[in-house]
Ligand SMILES: Nc1nc2c(ncn2[C@@H]2O[C@H](COP(=O)(O)OP(=O)(O)OP(=O)(O)O)[C@@H](O)[C@H]2O)c(=O)[nH]1
């Protein structure tokens with residue numbers, strides 16, 4: 502009778518994670534800033550959106566990609582943006598103010614998702630026009646967070662959106678792709694979709710994000726903070 506093979510001790514063991522206090526402090530400041538988010542206004546159409554003289558960050562992506570949930574997670578609030586299992590729930594452009602000491606210094610915009618099959622064609626086309634106009638003409642737009650469900654990958658509509666904003670990205674518009682619901686992926690699936698999406702995004706920032714597991718939340722918060730405060734280090738605030 503042969504004895505079962507003995508388990509060998511791993512030759513290389515992962516070194517224990519070293520906490521970086523400066524990084525933790527930057528994340529703390531960025532999360533504290535986002536936590537101040539509060540509802541400003543809701544507009545059914547672009548022409549009803551007030552002109553606010555503040556840098557604006559838009560959350561865009563397909564219906565059900567997780568935009569509203571990401572806003573709630575980043576701001577550590579449960580019902581700031583209305584998240585739902587039913588795709589197409591966000592129908593208006595919702596604006597939220599962010600800023601310390603009750604002085605807003607930025608605006609977050611939760612946009613209705615696109616690509617939801619059950620929406621009548623006319624409404625779809627209307628929304629694509631509104632969205633295109635918003636992304637091309639909103640003067641205060643500082644950055645765009647494109648949310649993608651990595652199980653569907655970047656779809657044709659996401660790529661159209663990228664094409665729409667590309668000229669503005671060349672002029673300094675900030676841009677981040679968040680691959681949402683990453684808790685539904687294995688580690689290797691996550692790594693694979695990350696490298697494919699980085700190629701598709703043409704060198705822009707791409708991160709895995711999970712509202713459920715809080716993956717990528719600190720990094721995304723810090724990036725948004727930097728977009729709005731390019732001259733300041735979060736830790737020095
Ligand atoms: N497992 C998991 N589910 C998530 C995550 N983020 C969002 N969801 C779920 O995905 C569904 C859609 O989330 P929403 O945040 O409403 O999506 P949305 O992009 O705002 O959708 P629209 O407003 O329709 O465009 C909800 O059932 C959420 O609970 C996540 O990180 N992990």
Ligand SMILES: [Mg+2]
Pocket residue numbers: 568569570583584590591611612613614
């Ligand atoms: Mg929504």
